[in-house]
Amino acid sequence: MRTDAYFVLPLDWCTTEAERLAKRPETTEQFTEVRFGAGFGPSGLPHIGTLSEIVRTAFLQRSFGELTGRPTRIVMVSDDLDALRKVPESFPRQRMLAEHLGLPLCRVPDPFDEAESLAEGVNRRMLALLADFEIECEFVRSSTAYLSGVYNPTILEFLGAYGAVNELVARSVGVIRRRSYSIFMPISEATGRVIEHIRVLEVDPSTGTITYEIPEDILIQRPGDEYSVEPDEYYEGEPIGVPATVSVLDGRCKLQWKADWAMRLINRSIAYEMHGDDLADSARVVTRICAHLERPVPSFYKYGLFLDDLGRKISKSRGNGFDLGQVDRYLDRASLLGFLRLKPKRNRRFAPVLAPDLCGPAYRKLLRMITACSPVDLFSAREFAVRYLGRAPAELDQVWAYYCDFVRSARPPFVPAPSEAEFLHALGHELSGLNAPITGRVLRALIPEGLYPIVYKALTGAPRGPRLTTWLEITGLERSVDLLRRCAAQTL
Known part of the structure; x- marks a missing residue:
């Protein structure tokens, strides 16, 4: 795979960040493992934002390791104990999913019927993507970590400082939401739902329990709904x-996501984690929680958002933007990694129609060549590339797919006039009967000067092209003749 170069080439932002991280006291011990964190919510299909975070973290991990020689690890957490709050628009079986709103994602049936x-x-x-990009990491499912008790010691720290930590997080939500806000969310034994709106009546760190009620005097707004x-x-x-009264240990409660973020960073001694610009305020909340608990505050790196072709944030639930399945169709691996390594702090549009701009000059040059030559298939496109560029570039398959989907498909169909159709039919007949090589002189004898655009339109859909x-x-002569006859048949 040609991806390694993008992990070892000098990357200015990676070098700067690696140097910054190397100066932190907790990363100076030569044999202490330095851990890089990454997280995502498995409520929708992985998209470019999910991929970019782990790929860029791998960039930095490599740079830091080369700079310091210290052992490193990436810990990627899937927050699968979080509740399904909204049905993703891109998923099938919408009605079935709507019946499971409020349940932890690890207990919602798979709408694709491919997993448990x-x-x-x-x-x-996500694991397939990691393998495809050859990224090694420790993959953690939140449900397993909570239920196994791995998080219990840190959860008890949060319970012991409940009042202060809850207030730190509650400041980041609206006034109405604060009336039923708690960093601890019980998982109901009756319905299996994550109970997100509670009023905590008592906290007992000695037994690891909270006493709560679902308030009667509140209104709750469903995500995406206009009414409460x-x-x-x-x-x-x-x-x-x-x-x-419920225990907060062993997965009987889940921490609200901002508190959960801080908890897992503390529990797993994460030194560095990236996040999108939309989570900047949440990262500040996490920083305050760590400081209040007198725990090391991880280094955060804020990257820009990915937007669709209309300038909207790419969303898992909306399913807009560049589906990762489409990414492989239009971008080769080197182009994608090159895009992700450049200017990570900028907001970037990322949509199929923008592929040439995402990939750069070499991609655009090849696309111009294919557009000018109008090949009939990928084999012909490869022949044109070898003839004019001296080689078939690695990204040829992806450029060909883009040409077919966005250039050739946009050309209006050519329907010749009756006289033009008769000419094309006759030309096809003449070409099919030739026993000599087709030279420029032969073509000039068969095609009047003013009718060359008609021939090009019949063959390529465009009024001009390469040397005929x-x-x-x-x-190939046989295929060319067939194209001429099929075009003429639309009128005759």
Whole structure:
């Protein structure tokens, strides 16, 4: 695979960040493993934002390791214990998914019927991407970490400082939401739902429990809805206004995501993590939590957002932008990694129609050549590339796909006039009967000067192209004649 070069080439931002990280006290011990964090929510198919975070983290990991010689590890966490709050627009079986709103993602059926849960189906796709890009990391499922008790010691720290930590996070939400906000969210034994709107009545760090109730005097707005509902409608089947005591350990409660982010960073001694510009405020909350608990604050790196062709943020739930399946169709691996390594702090549009701009001059040059030559298939495109460029570039398959989908498909179909159709039919007949090589002199004898654009339109869809003798040679006489006859048949 040709990806290694992009991990070892000098990367200015990686070098700067590696040097910055190397100066932190907790990373100066020669044999202490330095851990890089990454996380994602498996509520939708992995997109370019998910991929960029882990790829750029791998860039930095490599740069840091080469600079310091210290052992490193990437820890990637899938927050599969989080609730399904909204049905992703890009998923099938929308009605079925709507029936499982509020359940942890690891307990929602897979709408593709390929895995034991929605989250696990997304996890498998993410693991396949990691393998494809040859990125080694420790892959952690939140559900496993919570249920196994791995997080228990850190969760107890949060419980012991509940009042202060809850207040730190609550400041980042709206005034109305604060009325039923808690960093601890019980997972209901009755319905299996994540209970996100509670009022904590008592905290007992000695037993690791909280006593809470779902308030009766609040309104809850469903994500994406314009109206609010009563608690008994939103939490159907749950006791409303009734105190309940539950352990916060062993997966019986989940931390709200900002607190969860801080908790896993502390628990796993993460020294460095990247995040999108849209999470800048949340990263500041995490920083305050770590400082309050007197734990090392990880180094954060804020990167720009990926936008679709309309300038909207690419969203897992909306499914807009550049699907990673499309990425392989239009971008070769080297072009994609080159795009991800450049100017990570800038917001970047990322859509199929923008592929030439994403990939750079070499891609655009090859596209111009293919557009000018109008090959009939990939084999012919390769022949033209070898003839005019001296080689078939590695990105030829992706440029050919882009040409077919966005250039050739945009050309209006050519329907010749009756006289033009008769000429094309006759030309096809003359060419098919030739026993000598097709030279420029032969073509000039068969095609009047003013009718060359008609021939090009019939063969390529465009009024001009490469030298016609070259085009016919590469395409083949039999196929060329067939194109002429098929075009003429639309009128005759």
